[in-house]
Amino acid sequence: MSFLEIAGVAKSFGAxxxxxGFDLAVEKxxxxxFLGPSGCGKTTMLRIVAGFETASRGTVRIxxxxxxxxxxNARRIGMVFQAYALFPNMSVADNVAFGLKVAGVPKAERRSRVEDMLRLIGLPHIADRYPYxxxxGQQQRVALARAIAPRPRVLLLDEPLSALDAKIRVSLRTEIRDLQRELGITTIFVTHDQEEALSMSDRIVVMSEGRIxxxxxxxxxxNRPRTRFVASFVGTLGLLKGEVAHGDRVVVDGQEIEAHAGEARVGDTVTLALRPEALSLHPSRERSNELRGEITSVAFLGSVVRLRARFGRDELMIDTFNDPALPPPNLGSTVKVHFAPVDVLCLGAGAGAPGAGARPSTPVTGLRMPLAV
Structure with missing residues (x-):
């Protein structure tokens, strides 16, 4: 039996x-x-686990x-809100001690636990300060300490980093993950930021329109998205229109490549997707596909140089490592782009941009992909 079980949970507000029908089993x-765009239901599901919303049907077991x-207050759950919700008229120590006081923990034990929590988050010197x-970043740490001080069975984090600048976010997500591992708390984290999800999680639940x-x-x-929505929402994709020639051969901009087109027939138009890191300007045995294109953009991103190449009406982004001894190609130059057949995702016959004109559960095909959801 899993530590946290969500079975058949549905929620409606009027019509x-x-x-x-949300189903998920989380281990201790x-x-x-929970990863997805705004309005996909991820925060509603979190609030149902916390008890702040009532499910229309289904069960939650801890x-x-x-x-x-x-x-x-009967579930033994700790929660960190997007706005932290620290009490402005209480000191840091009193904020951290609040849940302990409500639970009736003796004063001496409360003081000891607060000291432990502040040391744990690296802020033992701010006990007497106020939130303002x-x-x-310090407010976020205090909110986290307040949530874990009562030793909850489950920790819920509702986009706790969204109000911080980029550099602090990167630092704090590492601190949160390290702290969670140290304490061994079963944790649900809600975000719409794919980088946060990919860098912090044991598992990710990708959601769209109230469904997993x-x-x-x-x-x-x-690397193995099962639906068109997941393929497009997580990571960056470049799209190419092609026409199925025969077998696993597809013609793109008058050039034939190998791509598994699923159930598409000869003559069908398909949309092919490729991630920037799958493309290279250098051939290899694995990268047997080759397309000639024109460089339309060169963006220097530090350790990575992101190129954009045009193939007919379509464009692909190409990520290459910055090599001081090897300047990137010039704008307008013709290049040969190489990639492996297994790195081509086929989004289906007649498909447009991922997620457009189709249900989010539309399967993705590709040699690395399962062919059904």
Whole structure:
């Protein structure tokens, strides 16, 4: 039996259904991320686990206990909100001690636990300060300490990094993950940021329109997307229109390449997708496909140089490592782009941009992909 079980949970607000039969099993100590665009239902699902929303149907169990109808304070859950929700009239120490006080923990034990929590987050010197005297990163750490001080069974994090600048976000997501591993708390993290999800999670639940599109490790979600939505939402894709020639051969801009086109027939128009890191300007045995194109953009990103190449009406992005001894190609120059057949994702006959004109659950085909959802 899994530590946290969500079974058949659905939620409607009047005639609007925001969750459709959500099923998920989370193991003890696992870090699971709900990833998806705004409005996909990820925060609603989190609030149902916390007890702040009531499911229209379905059950939630924690450590074998059915908590579906329990009040939030009876579930032993810690939660960090997007806005942190620190009490402005309380010191840092009092904020961290709040949940302990409500739970009736004796004063001496509260003081000891607060000291431990502040040391754990690396801020033992700010116990007497107030929230307005703290930076955004410090407030986030204090909110996290307050959530874990009562030793919850499950920790819920609702986009806690969204209000911080990029550099602090990168630092804090590492700190959160390290702290979660150290304490072994079963954690659900909500975000719309794919980089956060990929870098922090044991598993990712990709959601769209109130449904689970795919559950898997970061490696599986990125490299083996099961639906068109997952392929487009996680990572960067370049799209090419092609016409099926014969077998696994597709013609793109008058050039024939190898690509598994699934059930498409000869003469069908298909949309092919490729990730920037799968493309190279240098041939190899594995990269047996070759397309000639024109360089339309060169963007220097530090360790990576991102090129954009045109093939007829379509363009692909190409990520190459910055090599000081090898300048990138010039704008307008003709290049040969090489890639492996297994790196081509076929989004189906007549498909447009991923997710356009089709249900999010439309399967993706490709030699690395399962052919069904």
């Amino acid at each position: 609007n259904t925001v969750l459709h 100590g696992e870090f699971v991320t 450590d074998g206990q059915d908590v579906t109808d329990l009040a939030p 005297q703290l930076s955004g 599109e795919q559950v898997g490790t970061p490696f599986e979600i990125y």
